Amino acid sequence: MAAKTRPKSDAPDASDRVSRIREGVTAAILEHRLLPGTKLGEDEIGDIYGASRTLVRTALQQLAHEGIVNIEKNRGAFVARPTPADAREVFEARRLIEPAIVDHAIDAASPAWINRLQRHLTEEREAELRGDARASVRLSGEFHRLVAEMSGHSIYLGFLKELIARSSLIILLYRRHDTPACGTDHHAGIVEAIGRRDGEAARALMLSHLQEIEAELFLKELDAADRRLADVLGA
Amino acid sequence: MAAKTRPKSDAPDASDRVSRIREGVTAAILEHRLLPGTKLGEDEIGDIYGASRTLVRTALQQLAHEGIVNIEKNRGAFVARPTPADAREVFEARRLIEPAIVDHAIDAASPAWINRLQRHLTEEREAELRGDARASVRLSGEFHRLVAEMSGHSIYLGFLKELIARSSLIILLYRRHDTPACGTDHHAGIVEAIGRRDGEAARALMLSHLQEIEAELFLKELDAADRRLADVLGA
């Protein structure tokens, strides 16, 4: 943004206590350790991170703005619970943005970056090999963030961070349980196309990768019983 | 969002005092009444809106997350000052997203919506006719937001709100002063194409509209003197 010199609220500045809280909660959500609907009490989190409620509150507000936490007035903060409609919107947005990101990534592709991506791929493979589902899902999302960082497009990066976090919740809620290994192979193909500077192929691979993820979802209303009631009766 | 029933932090719920502050400041920025770099003191704003610093602070944090305010640690909040690089990113993102929004808007086009758009066009023309520059620039941005609302795509809407606000700052900073009437005619053409349900034409018109706005900008570093110094010397 305008101030590259200042560690903005969004910066990965770990010395900031608010950032630590936000990143801790985000990581927990990305690793599927926090389930949708979970209450995030201020005291509770404050005790965990040794911070006062003031700081916890600002962290939660930031997460709310990112769409992975819902703050309900006088009731508190809860891990968001995306609806099927939300899911479709998120993936449509990703199908639109990520090919554009890949294009920029190719422009910025340097040996150092390619190396970084390949190191990430091995990390993904290792996690998958050892059956670490939590690391797998986290790394899978991080791959996309890495490509966005590589693109150097800070606005796309910001948007995508939001979309990835929400995608994680969506996958947790709606993924069919019968689908085995996820897209590490896809990721490898994308890296390879980026390395070749083949924009056409890279965009196409990214697109089909996202389509495949979405195709693995079962986007039907869950908890039909109380969900219906909430929708029918709610304001 | 997951909770259509709850007025989220982002909702246009005017009864909320934080929202009032946020919307007041946003409006001032959109109308070019607050200039980039202006300091937004907490006490100052608190006095204006009769709110304690706690509420002002959360409003400012939300605005910072939207990218129209920069919060510098221990120094306060300032109206953002997008760089030319930021400007290019913002308009690239708009060129990507808004055609997609227009597509959805066509799907949702009803007589009521078309009517709403046309009423907006007359408002724009009236403001332009009476030479009200502030209303003009505000309504010009609102047109795009209106189309996004019409699309029913809440994620695109959220992204675009951010992009519009930043665009307003960018136009204020970088617009060539020799350009006369802005794009009310363009807007009319877009509405007409939407009314015809002609997606091809509507997308093309939106794209060329955005390109024209961007072409009217002079994206060179301003304040070469202290700007250069700040970039060279600043951390």
Place this chain on the structure above:
DNA sequence: CGGGCGAGGATTGTATAAAGTTTCGCCTGT
């Protein structure tokens, strides 16, 4: 007379306390 230094004032960051709202258990009345 210019530049460094330091105290004072102002402003932000953080914590804590007061106020308001919701929730849940319990108790009463039918």
Place this chain on the structure above:
DNA sequence: ACAGGCGAAACTTTATACAATCCTCGCCCG
């Protein structure tokens, strides 16, 4: 036995007080 209401506890919201940091301005020294 059960529905409904009352009340206390827990939590969020808001305000205020305190601490830390930064900026300004004047003073002193070279």
